Amino acid sequence: MDFTHLYADFGGEVERVLNMCDGVLLVVDSVEGPKPQTRFVLDKALKLGMKVLVVVNKIDRPAARPDYVVDKVFDLMMDLGASDEQIDFTTVYASGLQGISGMTPTDMASDMKPLFDAVKACIDPPKVETTEGNQLQCLVSNIDYDQFKGKMGIARITNGSIKNGQPVALARPGKQKKTGRLTSLYVFDNLGKKEVDFASAGEIIMFSGLDDVEIGDTLITNEAGGANAAEPLPPIAVELPTVQMTIGVNKSPLAGREGKFLTSRMIRDRLFKELDRNVALKVEETDSADKYAVSGRGQLHLTVLIETMRREGFELEVGPPVVIYKTNEETGALEEPFESVEVRVPEEYSGSVIDLFNTRNGELQDMGLDDGGESMSVIKYLIPTRGMLGLRSEMLTATRGTAIIDAVFDSYRPKIAGEIQNRDKGSLLAFEDGTTTTFGLENAQDRGKLFVKPGVEVYKNMIVGIHQRPGDLAVNICKTKALTNMRSATKGITVGLVSPVELSLDSAVEYLASDELLEVTPSAFRMAKNPDLIKKGVKK
Known part of the structure; x- marks a missing residue:
């Protein structure tokens, strides 16, 4: 499954780079045309008054439809309020794979010279306003x-x-x-x-x-x-973060066995050092001395930072992602971030996709068949960001890995009343500390899908799988088979273990419920119930 949140989540980098540009090349696929993330970047460029040179790439594809794609780019620029000069764009057709380009789809040169000539002709040189x-x-x-x-x-x-x-x-x-x-x-x-x-x-x-x-x-x-120096230029304006997670010291029973950087001071220094490069990131102190609230432009924005720290040798304890609300200064109403989402999925799975969005308070914007002749449905939704949290895993299951989702931040809108249920199943929890056994896992796998295999060290209340029903269930996956001299009628029958679900950083972060934590080490991801909430008697 392809989830392209990159441009929206790393909008801070996009905005900074655009400030150093004179114009942009808008590269679009010759079959798919402009995508939601294309809209995000193009909108930024148009607002800065830049000229756009459209490049229809992959023109060598058998299903290429260049006229359709150019019309879609024109419609997009109209929607974004492009000026007359901007909308009178030049189009170049190219194939990056073959290294060819041309001014028409049927007359292609053997190199990229037409593209470079178009850049020189269409993009204005730097403008210098002499102080x-x-x-x-x-x-x-x-x-x-x-x-x-x-x-x-x-x-x-x-x-x-x-x-x-x-x-x-x-x-x-x-x-x-x-x-x-x-x-x-x-x-x-x-x-x-x-x-x-x-x-x-x-x-x-x-x-x-x-x-x-x-x-x-x-x-x-x-x-x-x-004394005669010029006045400073307006600082770069960057959109505010929309998602927040807590990052702190790993305090699980298995902590401190792998990482090189474990202490609160090391984690704090690394997080604040990240602010030097990452202008869209925000780090704040919390009531706890060993936890920090880290805010970013999306879940991907934050997980990239966590993955980078993991590879550097840090051990971390990560809380579930939550959206950042804000109050409208004029009306005083509480607002939450919304995302514009486009899903391309085979027709037979479109009903499942619609059901998932509807249960998360999504608002259908458009729906139809893809013109590419691939029997694909294109579904567009406007959905609260909190409804997108955890959606990827469910979409992967519902569509058997065939869905392609493009999502981009849309706007802040009045908060929708009520909670959005991001997960309809509970967790399987380790009953006690120990090492998993084949016998224990065989008995537990009837209760749901497991995350662990035999010979893995676990601790009490560690999440070891997905329960097949709502609510959490403790399972004894460290149980050993009792020794006896009695022969059983079913002794020769073995069930066999089902392969465990592969747990990546993205999937683990998406899975987390509000009362769960993620333990990140250089070689492993472990989830567990939040011990602080258990001690306070918070209902699971």
Whole structure:
């Protein structure tokens, strides 16, 4: 199953990159046409006034329908309010696999020269609005780190020029300037970078020498105290996070056996260090000294961070994802995030998909057959973000892995009353501490689907499977077969173990209920009931 939340969840990176661009190439599939994530990125580019060069890729596909795709792009740009100049776009047809391109689908060159020529002809050169005295203005859009040079800023020079070694300052409206001197200056060359002594307006640079540089700062000159320096540019506006999870110290009975970084201080330093690069992320202290509330643009945004930390050697305890509500300043009403979702699924499974969305308060926007002749239904829904939590696993089961979902943040809307049931089945819990046995698992697998195999160490209240009914059930999967000299009539009959369900980080996070936690180690994912809620007597 293909879930493409990438563009929406990493919208912070998209917005920063667009701030350094003069125009965009809109690459669309020659069969599928523009997707919801295409709409997200294109909307950002159009609002920045950029020209768009449309590239219809995979033109060599047998089912290619370039005229249909170009019409869909035109309709999309109309919906997004593109200007007359933007909507008069140029179209290039290409095949990245074969390395060919052309201005018509039937007249293709043997290389990518038509595409490169179209870029030069259609995309405007950098526009430089000269400030008084042509003073330097350079908005920092990204951060990198070098073990020898330290923190490095990446920015595009909007006005003026800059020299290596000159005194500079980092300015932001309403804040005090941070001064320093450049110790190195780079420009980007092909796929790498090269060190230079001078750079001028229109170039994208990387610089070091200012360890307190932050995304959204404006680099300006600071000669003679900077009295004649240009004003700082408006900081990059990034949409607010919509999903929050808690990340903290792993406190399970099996903690501390694998990870190199275990303590609250190590986890805190790593999370706050991530803020240097990840402008769409938010980290907050909580009432507990060993837990931190981490907010992001979506579940994928947060799980990528968790997976990165796991590979670095961290052990973590992760709470279930929850959506972030906000209050409308004008009406005072409580609002929640909604997502626009498009599902492509074989016709025979469309009924199951609709049932899943309806039980999660989804609102049907559109439904029809795909024009590609593949007997695929296209279903579009508007659904609360909290209704999307845990939907992937159920969709995978209901459609036997054939559904393709594209989802993107739509807007904040008034909160829908009532709770959304994200899971209709309970969990199988380990009855006691111990090591799983074949005999115990054979008896337990009749109760549901298991996550573990024989010889795995477990602890009490650890989640070892999915119960086939609502409500949790404790199972003794460490039970050993009693030794006896009595012959049973069924002694020679063996049931055999069913292969356990593979547990990935994404599937585990989706599975979590409000009273459950995920234990993340460099080599394993384990889920368990929240011991703090059990001690307080919270009903499961």
